[in-house]
Amino acid sequence: MNLFKATGTIGGLTLVSRIAGFAREMLMSRVMGASWQADAFFVAFRLPNTFRRLFGEGAFSAGFVPLYAQRLQGQNGETEAKNFSEEILAVFVPTLILFTIVFEIIMGPFVFLISGYHGEKLALASFLTRITFPYLLLISLVSLFSGILNSIARFTAAAFAPALLNLAMLTALIVVPVGGTTTAVALSAAVTAGGVLQLFLLLGACKRAGIVLKLRKPRMTPGVRQFVRVVIPATLGAGVYQISAFIDTFFLARIGTGSLSYFNYADRLNQLPLGVIGAALGTAILPQISKHVGANEPDKAAHVQSQAAELAMLLCLPAALALAVSAGPLVSALFQGGRFTPEDAHLTAVTLSIVVLGLPAYVLVKVLTPGFYSRQDTATPVKIACIVLVATVVLNFLLIPPFGIAGLASAIAICSWLNCLMLYVILHRRGHFRIPRWLASRVARQMIACLGMAAALYAIKLVVGDWFSASPGKRLIGVVALVGGGMAVYFPLVWILGGTDREELKALFKRRRPYTDAG
Template structure:
């Protein structure tokens, strides 16, 4: 099945990046701890990444990929699609440069407004953010070239590119392990260098695919105007989500020293299934859904989304429950040590155990939104995003004062489900996507298998409780026992209960290492 193969390619290579990211975070926790310098770096790293999600992964992909795919499969073919890409690049690149320059100038008051930092901490956070912010230009251009390659069903380079950023940051930690301000500066420089490496990889991959874009004079051509009409609502919608991220940062920096670090490490574990499953599915199905919608085949488009939802839940349900039940053993084994103490691990684990409860919903949103984007409807997700933002702000104000970082994590999980439910309700009402009986039955059986797995994990954790208070080796062995035990219970049960198509599950479990695309 093409969806399985595409998702496996993207998810497998994303997993390589996530493993490198974990190595980076494991070393970072020990070198930087939960210090105020670590908090300042995480603010500096979070800001360009927030704008990256706004301009690159969110709005740009939503607007560019369907329009590029239409031209690619239209009468003009490759030449028309390439010409469209050049026109968009001519306008997109100067806009990014101008945006970055403006923020470099106003960085100090901007960081102050977001973080509330003062004096030495504000000065360091401002310096670090100025060093990391050029990453926005580089990674947004990476999104353009990734969109081209994904439309050509060449997923490898784009999926592997994030690993280069992680390797660059890991190198900074290895060669500058002194901690404090010095290591924070080295990490910030490595972020921008990682962006250079990523862009270089994507340019080389496009060249191998026969796509070499020429620089043109910026001009509002009909194609660019069409792109802008689609992308502006998507930008506004993504902007709502990123405002929510800024609000999270606002509260985290005021909860107290270490909160940014605790949330970062918890979110790193939460992002593993999000990246491997959610982003991979969203990237894989958008071109397919767009193609079926363009060919006036709504039933086939809905079937692709149904298959994606089944696959999402097959992998997400056990991931979410395993992370929730085993939060402290995982955090302790991965991050505790050096300047990161037991108390830090406990607060990080609490944050993780709550935030992952919204994981299935977040991944399902990645499956649902292509149903809107493929029809060039970016306005509806904007309206939903505004509603979700309001709910997030209200919940933050209600839950953070009494519960601290646990309240913030709860608000994120609750609003992830709110977003998912509203988007599905709209698609259902329009007749674009509905949960059919076969899908509901399989998800119900997956839930039974996941519940049995969670019970097994509780038993394993109780049996090996002493291991998670011992050496790093004992803690890692305990984590391996939890992971292995969970898989040994869940996947056989899913197979026996019929929680998924058995042939598709065979494809997943083979872990094929040979990909059809090596571009």
């Protein structure tokens, strides 16, 4: 499988979702502003998504995809893989249902513990979270079917599915644009509706691929026990990350009204390269690395990671630097207006310019962790995650009192790099992955190209700076000038400096030339 092609397919469709997400956030900022009702909705939206990353994207994928891929390689591969999927589904569904019911019952105290809200704000946040929480059940099932499709190199439906959530929420904003509690309730209902749409999309895609799973009686089969042995450490590891997310919510809710909104809008811009590049690479390389590890081909597995790291840095370094340099103009152009004031835009931009500095590290984590998961080692990332969690808490207590939301953003960026460094050091010591000389050389040249791009962005800001808070047309022109100008400088410089193989760069844009081994 061509890594550039697979990443391009996943990343391209993820970009569609991100564009829909931007439209949603742009409208939401104008309709909801940075009000207490908006903060209450963001709590309701973050909680099921935090558990989704715990059960779905993190632990489940880490445990399911390598085991499913192994069974596909057997003598009766498709049959064995299908039976394994049905066994997991039989245990997975009742567990998720029970989990959802328990949290629906204890939602009020749980939201109070996380947010510290009182009175009307606590009541609204609890009510909204009860509406959104079934999304966890739906999207976790989506993760199972996505894992099946990704294992057989069918990435399209799983990559497009998140767009349905954004479209559902965008529809709610268009139909109920009054703001306040009324729109918050409509948005919460749209979250669960989006989960239903995603599940139907994935079920249809699996059926077209000839995969129709039956719901069996739950049984602890050997396959389920093997899955549990792998997934429990991964769940603990993902749990540590999500505890960190809860801690972020805890601190944000106490910084002051609007902080959750500022962080959400900043994270929306930060998540664009994260989703398009990081998630796409992580999804694309895990089956490949698992295949090479299972075939006792460690050199090929390491080379896949090197290819992924090169592509990650080729795209993430300019994205991070561009977002940091252009945070103010971009936030003003995209979100300022209606109930979202210039002061709101300024605080959001400050948050973005800091948190995005951890973007390359976060994407590299997506490249490094498959090196552990493909070897069914989910315990080591857990230990690293625990250390990172402690560091995050300590930094939050140190940095938030003097710097507010900027301190929280700094803690996130610093700990992203700490996580990345620790994962790499352990892989290096075990001989599983070491940065080859050609990769280090190319990344250094990419960084030089980034500096040239940063200078160009600064010049563009000086020329069209007033346009970012002017009419919608001028705002659009300003954003296009920034994005287009940055790309027009960076990619030619990378080409000239040799920051990547020229054929690989052609493949990135044309998606038809095969990826060749690096020399």
